[in-house]
Amino acid sequence: MSADAFHPRDAEAAEYVIGTMDIAARRTFEHDLTNDSALLRSVRAWEARLDPLADAVAPVEPGADLWSAIQRAMAGQGGARESGAEVVDFARHAALRRSRSIWRGAALASGALAAMLALYVAADRVIPGLAQPTLVAVVNRSGELPALLVRIDARAGLVQVRALAAETPPDRSLELWSVRAGEAPRSLGLVETSVTRAVLPAGSASLLQNATIAVSVEPPGGSRTGLPTGPVVYTGKLVSETP
Amino acid sequence: MRLSTVDLSALIGRTARGDQAAFQELYGQTSAKLLGIALRIVKDRAVAEDVVQEAYLKVWQGAASYSLEAGRPMTWLISIARYRAIDVVRARRETLARTHEDGLDPVETMAEPRDREAEFIERNRLSICLGQLDESQRRCFLEAYYDGYSREELSQRFATPVNTIKTWLHRTAAALRSCMGEA
Numbered sequence: 001m002s003a004d005a006f007h008p009r010d011a012e013a014a015e016y017v018i019g020t021m022d023i024a025a026r027r028t029f030e031h032d033l034t035n036d037s038a039l040l041r042s043v044r045a046w047e048a049r050l051d052p053l054a055d056a057v058a059p060v061e062p063g064a065d066l067w068s069a070i071q072r073a074m075a076g077q078g079g080a081r082e083s084g085a086e087v088v089d090f091a092r093h094a095a096l097r098r099s100r101s102i103w104r105g106a107a108l109a110s111g112a113l114a115a116m117l118a119l120y121v122a123a124d125r126v127i128p129g130l131a132q133p134t135l136v137a138v139v140n141r142s143g144e145l146p147a148l149l150v151r152i153d154a155r156a157g158l159v160q161v162r163a164l165a166a167e168t169p170p171d172r173s174l175e176l177w178s179v180r181a182g183e184a185p186r187s188l189g190l191v192e193t194s195v196t197r198a199v200l201p202a203g204s205a206s207l208l209q210n211a212t213i214a215v216s217v218e219p220p221g222g223s224r225t226g227l228p229t230g231p232v233v234y235t236g237k238l239v240s241e242t243p
Numbered sequence: 244m245r246l247s248t249v250d251l252s253a254l255i256g257r258t259a260r261g262d263q264a265a266f267q268e269l270y271g272q273t274s275a276k277l278l279g280i281a282l283r284i285v286k287d288r289a290v291a292e293d294v295v296q297e298a299y300l301k302v303w304q305g306a307a308s309y310s311l312e313a314g315r316p317m318t319w320l321i322s323i324a325r326y327r328a329i330d331v332v333r334a335r336r337e338t339l340a341r342t343h344e345d346g347l348d349p350v351e352t353m354a355e356p357r358d359r360e361a362e363f364i365e366r367n368r369l370s371i372c373l374g375q376l377d378e379s380q381r382r383c384f385l386e387a388y389y390d391g392y393s394r395e396e397l398s399q400r401f402a403t404p405v406n407t408i409k410t411w412l413h414r415t416a417a418a419l420r421s422c423m424g425e426a
Binding site for chain 2: 015056
C-alpha cells in the first residue's frame, strides 16, 4: 500500500482497532465496514501493523473449565438458532398423529425398536433465495411430545438436535444416522444433551435427500466402528413438507 | 509455545470443516494469549474468561469465512477477542474499578522478534516508529490499545480535553502509518 492511497477514514480505522470509540460509534463504524471494502482493508492493515503490540502481553492460562463451557455453549447455540418460527406445528401433520412409539427402555437390549419419524423439508426462511433448504426432522413419540426434533441446516452444514422426550439409557449415548438404500449409514453426531449441535460431515448435505434418519443406542461417546452397533430405537423416512 | 502461521491456518481450516479436535487444538495453542489480552482490558478474570469464550464461539462460527486477507491467524484471533473485550468494557465502564497500570513501557517489554525475517523487520519497525513519537501521545495510543480505554477515559488519565486526545490518536495513527509505510 503506498503512502498516498490511504482511506480518508484511515485515522478512524486506527481508532476502531485500538478501541477508543464508544459503543454507538463502534456499531456505526462496523456497519460502514460492511459496505466499504476499502475501509475494511484499512482496518486489516491497522490490525497487522499493531499486531506486534500483542507480543508484550503475557499469556494467562485459562482454567480447565473454560473449554467445557465453550463446548456447552456450542451445543446451546443449536437451540438458540432454532427460532420459534421454525417449530413445526405437529397437530397439522396427520402422519405424526398416526405414529406409534414402541420405545421401551427395558426392552432396549433385545433389539431394534422403532418410532415414527417424519422429516420436513422447509424453505430457508432466514435468507430467501438461497437454494439450499433447511431440513427439519421430528422424531415423534405416540403423537405426544416429540422425542427429538432434528433440524438440518444444509447451507450452514449444521445438524441441530433437540431432545424433547427422548430417553437415553444410563451409560449409553444416542447416535444419529442418515441411511440411504445401498449405502453405509453415516453418523450425524450424538444426541448428548437437551440441545446438541453438530456439523454435517463434508459433502453429506446432498446425501440427505431421500434418506432415513435413525437413532441408535451406542456406547458412551458413540459407535467406535463408524457404523451403528446398538439397537436402533428411532427410525423414520424423509418426507417433504411442501407437496 | 507458538505455532507458525501455516499451522494455525490449517487448524482454522479444519475448524471450518467442523473438526472439533482441530478447534480444540487451536484453542489450546491460542487461548492463553487471548485471555492475557482480554484480562488486561477488562481487568476481571471471570469477565475475561467470558470474553474468551465468546471469542472462540465466534471463531467456531466464523472459521469458514477466515482467509489470509483477514490477516495472520493470530492477528485475526486477537482482533476478535480484543473487540469483544472492548465492547464489554465499554458497556461495563461505570461499574468497573479501573486500576492503574504498573508503568512498564510496552515498547521495552515487547517480546523478542521471532524467526521470520519479514516479521522481525515489521516488529522492529513498529518499535522504531513508536519510539519516534511524542512521549504522551505514544503512551496515550498504547494505553488505548492495551487497556481498552475510551477517549473519555484517556482524557481523564492524561488530564487533557477529549478533543485533544482524539487529535493525538489521529496524529499518532498518521505518524505510524507514514513511518511504517517506508519499510
